[in-house]
Amino acid sequence: MxxxxxxxxxxxxxxxxxxxxxxxxxxxxxxxxxxxxxxxxxxxxxxxxxxxxxxxxxxxxxxxxxxxxxxxxxxxxxxxxxxxxxxxxxxxxxxxxxxxxxxxxxxxxxxxxxxxxxxxxxxxxxxxxxxxxxxxNSYKVIDNLDVLMAALDGIKESGVAVQIDGADLTERRMFLRVACEQIQAYAPELVGDYRSPFSGASAAAYPVVFAGFLLANSETGDGAFTITPRLTLQVCRNGMTINRDVVREVHLGGRMDDGIVRWSQDTLAKSMQLVTARARDAVRTFLDVDYVQAKITELAREARVAVTEPEKTIEFVSTRLSFTKDQQQLILQHFYKGGAITAGGVMHAVTSAAQLLDDAEKAFEMESRGVEAMHLAAAF
Known part of the structure; x- marks a missing residue:
C-alpha cells in the first residue's frame, strides 16, 4: 500500500x-x-x-x-x-x-x-x-459515493427544488438531511407554546413545518440504504422522522469467491438505477403538501397531551428508549427551555437536544426516536 x-x-x-x-x-x-x-x-x-x-x-x-x-x-x-x-x-x-x-x-x-x-x-x-x-461474503456492496450520486440524480429527476440541511459521516453510516422549504404547511397545534431553545423565538409566530427526508446508507454492514420522511420546524430546524414510512433497500447478494471484489458496470448500474428510482419516487411522495399536512394531523393528536410530571415523564421516556443519563438531563433542559409542557414538547426536546450531540450516530439515534418519545410521554 x-x-x-x-x-x-x-x-x-x-x-x-x-x-x-x-x-x-x-x-x-x-x-x-x-x-x-x-x-x-x-x-x-x-x-x-x-x-x-x-x-x-x-x-x-x-x-x-x-x-x-x-x-x-x-x-x-x-x-x-x-x-x-x-x-x-x-x-x-x-x-x-x-x-x-x-x-x-x-x-x-x-x-x-x-x-x-x-x-x-x-x-x-x-x-x-x-x-x-x-x-x-454474501454482502452486497453499495458504496456511499455511488448511493449519494444516484440519489441526487433521483432528486433532480423529480423536478423538486430542495435544500441540503446538513450531512454526517461515521465509521458506520452516511446521513444526508434534505429539506424542501417551498413545500410547507402550518402546524399551530403541533408546535403549541413551543419556543426555540436556541434562540428563544416563539414557534407560535412561525408555526411552519417544511417537507423533507433523511437519506442514509452503510457500506460497512450497519444497516440498509434508507430514505425516511423528515419534517423540519422552521423555528429551530428540529427534525421529526416518520420511521414507519421508510423506504429501504437491504444489502443482500450472492456469495462471492476469493479475491478482489469486482462488481461489473452492468451490476453497479442496475443497483444505482434502483437507488435513483427510489429517491425520485420518495421525493414525489414525501415532498408533497398533502403528505406533510396528513403527518402533521397525525402527530398533533398526541402533541397536545399535557405533561403533568415532566421529570418523571422524561425519566420514563429515557429509560424506555435507552437514552443515557447525560442525554436525559439534556432533554430535560431542552424541555423546560422549550416551554411546551406537553407530549409534543417532549418530542421537540428530544429532537433539539440531538442537534447538540457531537457523535453523529448518537444524534441520529436520538432524533429518530423523537416521535416515539412523544407517544410514550402521551401514554405515561
Missing part, C-alpha cells in the same frame, strides 16, 4: 454536501474490498493482516492489498461478532492486553480456516491501512 496522500477522515458532522462528496471521493480512491478465507487473516499487534491476497489493479495503478490494517471500533465489533468473541471483552483486550487480543482472534480464525469473509478497508499512506469492516 503506497498511496502518498494523507488518509481521508472517517467522520464528518454537520458538513456541507461539497465536503461530504470530497471525503467520499477520497475514501473511494483508497477502498480495498477482498474476499478472503480465515487462513489468510491473522491478528498482529492488534492489527488485522491480510496474507498473500492479490493486488488491486485500477486506472490509477497497482495497490497492494496484502498487509496490515488497523481496525476501527466498528471493525473490531465485526471481528467479535463473526468470531463469537464478546465485544466488550475484545475492546478491553485492545486497550489493555494486545497479545491476548491477537491470541483470541487468531485462535478463532484458525478454528475454521476455510471460512470466507468480505474485508473492507482503506489503503494507507505507508505500510498500514484502515480496516473498516469484516462482513459476510
Amino acid at each position: 503506497t498511496i502518498a496522500s494523507p488518509l481521508p477522515p472517517l467522520t464528518l458532522r454537520n458538513a456541507t454536501l461539497d465536503d461530504l462528496v470530497e471525503v467520499l471521493r477520497a475514501q473511494h480512491a483508497r477502498k480495498i474490498d477482498v474476499i478472503v478465507p480465515a487462513e489468510r487473516l491473522r491478528a498482529v499487534g492488534t492489527h488485522l493482516e491480510l496474507i498473500g491476497t492479490e493486488p488491486l489493479v485500477s486506472e490509477d495503478g497497482v495497490t497492494a492489498t496484502a498487509g496490515r490494517y488497523l481496525p476501527t471500533a466498528h471493525c473490531d465489533q465485526d471481528i467479535a461478532t463473526k468470531l463469537g468473541i464478546p465485544s466488550p471483552y475484545l475492546r478491553r483486550l485492545r486497550e489493555e492486553n494486545g497479545r491476548l487480543y491477537d491470541a483470541n482472534v487468531n485462535g478463532w480464525l484458525q478454528a475454521d480456516p476455510h471460512r470466507r469473509f468480505l474485508f473492507r478497508g482503506l489503503a494507507g499512506s505507508g505500510r498500514t491501512g484502515i480496516g473498516r469492516a469484516l462482513l459476510s
